[in-house]
Amino acid sequence: MKRIIGAALIVIVLTFGLAIPVSASSLGISPSKIDIEVPQGGSAIAEFKVYYYTGDLNVTLVDLPFEVEPKVIHATTSPTDVVLTFYASAMQPQDEYNGYVRFLSSGNTVALAVNIVATVTVSLSANIVDPPIRYGGGGGGGIPVYGYDADLFGTSDKLRIDYYGKVKDDVEAISNDGNLTISIAKNTTALGQDGKRLKGLAIEASENPPASPENKSIIGLPYTFSPSGATFDPPMELTWNYDPDALPEGTVEEELVIAFYDEAIEEWVELECVVNTSTSAITTSVSHFTDFAILAKTVDKKPDDAPIVVSPPQPIIKPEPQPLPTPITPVAPPPVVEPAKPSQQPVTITATPAPPPPVDTPRTASWWLIIGIVAGSIVVVGSIIVLKKRLDRSK
Structure with a gap:
């Protein structure tokens, strides 16, 4: 039981010992142990914090076959952030090494050693970094700065x-034809697809760009920005000039856009842009690397030799006027004459013509009605006179 309790106490002490700074007099270093992997011919980074001490500290390695930078740390505050870079030669055997980093004050009054377990690895794809070219933050205790190759439109440069x-510097590059300008502001965070610092960049004209989307056409040269997946915070700025005289007929300049090719969905994605038609330039912000191009809407038009067919105007056919119905003139019926009864006494017969039935006639036929009535009356009167004469003779 005592052994179990003793082992538990040792574990607790070791656990807290790794979490708190190792101290000697007025010097503390945290953490007290670090595991790192160093590729052959490459480098690895280890970060420390220095507590309770201000002044210079000399850095040396014990039982570790590497080079270390910086060799002097300037601790100005508590804590002071320290970044050490360990370099392995290209001939370093692949093995695991257990040693120490020793921090010794300039007057050799205080010293601390931090346990380092370093494994040398061999990898054909290992990132071989340049030695730091400058240190910031007040000297050797600052953050190391690296210089990586940058191929900007065929011009070699260094990305610090x-x-x-x-x-660490403002970066501006212009394409060979002078149309495309990229601007990366100082203190922009540039990371690779793995989330670590960007280790170089390249921009070149795309020889085989993805096909343009439907109803769109690519204007000018598209460009490939690599490495693909690199990110920038804040985004870098693109200014892309175009030749208005080289635009397809019917293109509206205000509708030009810069687009990037999204490999995940295999489509061009349009960016928010500002088009300045007075300078023939498009400006946008880009936060990652891939293929970029200017896109314009495709305008459909008929061939110049296609005949234009104009349909003749259709004649307007007016309906023929229909004649009005002819009014019907009513005719009075003939008088009804009863035969005379044989009698010795003369009989006087008075025939009264029956009035004609009322007929609704248009006003235009009233004169014909009057003439008909007069004619009928004459006939009746004449018949009476003739009948009377016959009666008089018969007497």
Whole structure:
């Protein structure tokens, strides 16, 4: 039981010992142990904090076959952040090494050693980094800055970037034809697809760009920005000039856009842009690397030799006027004459013509009605006179 309790106490002490700074007099270093992997011919980073001490500290390695930078740390505050870079030669055997980093004050009054377990690895794809070219933060205790190759439109340059991915200088590059300008502001965080600091960049004209989307056409040269997946915070700025005289007929300049090719969905994605038609330039912000191009809407038009067919105007056919119905003139019926009864006494017969039935006639036929009535009356009167004469003769 005592052995179990003793082992538990040792574990607890070791656990807290790794979490708190190792101290000697007025010097503390945290953490007290670090495991790192160093590729052959490459380098690895280890970060420390220095507590309770201000002044210079000399850095040396014990039982570790590497080079270390910086060799002197300037501790100005408590805590002071320290980044050490360990370099392995290209001939370093692949093995695990257990040693120490020793921090010794300039007057050799205080010293501390931090346990380092370093494994040398061999990898054909290992990132071989340049030695730091400058240190910031007040001397050797600052964050190391690296110089990586930058191929900007065929021009070789150096991209200065620190351990955390901060770009140390303003970067501006212009394409060979003068149409495309990229601007990366100082202190922009530039990271690779693995989330670590960007280790170089390249921009070149795309020889085999993805096909343009439907109803769109690519204007000018598209460009490939690599490495694909690199990110920038804040985004870098693109200014892309175009030749208005070279635009397809019917293109509306205000509708030109810069687009990037999204490999995940295999489509061009349009960016928010500002088109300045007075300078023939399009401006946008880009936060990652891939293929970029200017896109314009495709305008459909008929061939110049296609005949234009104009349909003749159709005649307007007016309906023929229909004649009005002819009014019907009513005719009075003939008088009804009863035969005379034989008698010795003369009989006087008075025939009264029956009035004609009322007929609704248009006003235009009233004169014909009057003439008919007069004619009928004459006939009746004449018949009476003739009948009377016959009666008089018969007497």
